[in-house]
Amino acid sequence: MLTSGAREKVEKLIACHPKKEAALLRVLHIVQQDQGYLSPETIASVADLMGMPAIKLYEVATFYTLYNKKPVGKYLIQVCANLSCSLMGADNLIRYLKDRLGVQVGETTPDNKFTLVTVQCLGSCGTAPMMQINDQYYEKLDEARIEQILASL
Ligand code: FES
The missing domain is CATH 3.40.30.10 (Glutaredoxin)
Known part of the structure; x- marks a missing residue:
């Protein structure tokens, strides 16, 4: 579950982009900063927030190595x-x-x-x-x- 601060940032970012997909890289970055990694539950929750299928987020998250798909150390x-x-x-x-x-x-x-x-x-x-x-x-x-x-x- 995103913190309220991260959720607010994501919502503002989505609102600035007529095409939600254009905000996706930045959204995933905000989510990762907030959570440390992109868990399946978090991806599903953000997909709902963006009104997109979770698979779209997975496609991007798994393409780029800069997104952590499992927990990492400090x-x-x-x-x-x-x-x-x-x-x-x-x-x-x-x-x-x-x-x-x-x-x-x-x-x-x-x-x-x-x-x-x-x-x-x-x-x-x-x-x-x-x-x-x-x-x-x-x-x-x-x-x-x-x-x-x-x-x-
Ligand atoms: S090969 Fe370019 S930074 Fe290492």
């Missing part, structure tokens, strides 16, 4: 595994993070603090290897820098 670590980052050592950093956090890619630590995933290019190839944690980019990474970052969280 810090969502998204390591770029695309070409530039791979050439600059992303595979080693992913291995380091897996060992350091004790999880596989796609898993969350038992304390729900960190979720580790790999993603495609985040548009920061010039500062590879890089990762995004929640909304912040961390670039030119190495193991020592990752250790600093994790310690700061």
Whole structure:
């Protein structure tokens, strides 16, 4: 169930768009910010709010990797595994993070603090290897820098 603040934002956004589909990406973003992920129940509820079939929302939510379809930890670590980052050592950093956090890619630590995933290019190839944690980019990474970052969280 959406918080009243999120529901209000969604309703305002829908009202601004003659075609509700045009608001869908932003609506899902608001819902994810509110709930942390897009559960089937939440998608059904938002679909009702938008007057659209839930399958339309699923189609969009499952196409884009930026939408979480299952719960994630407090810090969502998204390591770029695309070409530039791979050439600059992303595979080693992913291995380091897996060992350091004790999880596989796609898993969350038992304390729900960190979720580790790999993603495609985040548009920061010039500062590879890089990762995004929640909304912040961390670039030119190495193991020592990752250790600093994790310690700061
Ligand atoms: S390949 Fe990693 S940011 Fe582009």
